[in-house]
Amino acid sequence: MKIGTIEIENPLILAPTDWAFRTICARLGAGVTVTEMVSSRALIYGDKKTAKLLKKNEGSVCGAQIFGNDPAVMARGAQLALEISGCDFIDINMGCPMPKIANSGDGCGLMRTPELAAEIVSAVKNAVDVPVTIKCRLGWDKGNLNFLDFTKRMEDAGADMVTVHGRTRAMLYSGVADWDAIGKVKAQLHIPVIANGDITDGEAAVKCLKRTGADGIMVGRSTFGDPWIFQEILAAQRGESYTRPCLADRIAVAVEQFQLSEQDHGEHVACLEARKHFAWYLRGVSHSSYYKNQITSLNTMEDIYRVAKDVVRDLK
Numbered sequence: 001m002k003i004g005t006i007e008i009e010n011p012l013i014l015a016p017t018d019w020a021f022r023t024i025c026a027r028l029g030a031g032v033t034v035t036e037m038v039s040s041r042a043l044i045y046g047d048k049k050t051a052k053l054l055k056k057n058e059g060s061v062c063g064a065q066i067f068g069n070d071p072a073v074m075a076r077g078a079q080l081a082l083e084i085s086g087c088d089f090i091d092i093n094m095g096c097p098m099p100k101i102a103n104s105g106d107g108c109g110l111m112r113t114p115e116l117a118a119e120i121v122s123a124v125k126n127a128v129d130v131p132v133t134i135k136c137r138l139g140w141d142k143g144n145l146n147f148l149d150f151t152k153r154m155e156d157a158g159a160d161m162v163t164v165h166g167r168t169r170a171m172l173y174s175g176v177a178d179w180d181a182i183g184k185v186k187a188q189l190h191i192p193v194i195a196n197g198d199i200t201d202g203e204a205a206v207k208c209l210k211r212t213g214a215d216g217i218m219v220g221r222s223t224f225g226d227p228w229i230f231q232e233i234l235a236a237q238r239g240e241s242y243t244r245p246c247l248a249d250r251i252a253v254a255v256e257q258f259q260l261s262e263q264d265h266g267e268h269v270a271c272l273e274a275r276k277h278f279a280w281y282l283r284g285v286s287h288s289s290y291y292k293n294q295i296t297s298l299n300t301m302e303d304i305y306r307v308a309k310d311v312v313r314d315l316k
């Protein structure tokens with residue numbers, strides 16, 4: 001598969017996330033990663049915090065994701081995102097359902113203004129010399145399922161790849177992603193189509209690729225605390241099963257993620273992030289509730305190291 005001119009050997013895409021977790025997942029088999037979305041307007045205002053989110057990771061092809069609804073601002077934002085990050089491609093968010101974003105006409109709000117969305121794609125294409133991709137949903141709600149018309153317009157406007165999350169904006173993250181709808185998008189476009197939504201394990205990944213005919217898949221929530229899911233998917237594609245590393249090795253990877261996060265954002269933010277991610281790393285580990293409680297009050301890297309040591313000592 002190719003994103004514009006970029007050859008993608010391994011079309012397993014990690015959903016937009018922070019640099020620390022992208023670094024870990026790229027090492028463990030994600031072929032493409034994407035930064036968490038940043039506001040094109042905030043980039044133009046020179047917001048330092050926004051710029052930091054765009055740090056490119058090693059080990060994978062990496063896209064910078066931007067959002068906004070003004071073609072000129074998005075075009076300049078895309079140029080700045082590239083200057084700051086050195087990323088390989090620009091991804092435009094047309095799928096975020098959060099009211100603050102979507103109700104202002106950004107993110108999934110763009111699915112209600114397809115002509116404007118197309119203008120944004122062509123403005124960004126004209127402004128940068130890297131591939132430009134978009135990520136969208138099926139539509140605003142079940143009465144407005146315009147994904148076929150919408151994705152065709154994006155292709156015509158110059159998009160180099162579309163990722164479709166098989167839900168509407170109204171569904172947020174509930175219900176079931178409609179992979180058949182994604183298959184219809186794949187059937188009508190010439191550019192690569194990436195399927196997203198509810199890929200929970202290797203078996204689901206293989207099923208989704210078969211059902212949609214998509215060129216690749218994007219995995220979001222199932223990666224949380226489980227960056228090994230990419231190895232599992234790669235094994236499933238070869239018809240093999242996959243056994244995750246032992247708990248001690250998994251916790252070592254978790255600690256490395258939190259150290260990278262500290263390096264990126266400092267101890268305070270790293271600990272707040274670790275409160276979520278550490279608990280995810282313990283999902284399914286028997287007798288871990290005592291430690292999950294401790295994780296909710298992590299304040300220092302020393303706290304992280306202590307809990308990690310105790311977990312490895314006491315649990316399997």
Ligand SMILES: Cc1cc2nc3c(=O)[nH]c(=O)nc-3n(C[C@H](O)[C@H](O)[C@H](O)COP(=O)(O)O)c2cc1C
Nearest residue numbers: 015016036037135165196197198199219220221222
């Ligand atoms: C906490 C969280 C943050 C997300 N942030 C973004 C984002 O910045 N950009 C984006 O395109 N999608 C974002 N998403 C949506 C995911 O990329 C993905 O479309 C969605 O989770 C469905 O895929 P899944 O079923 O594999 O999780 C986010 C999802 C979650 C749960």
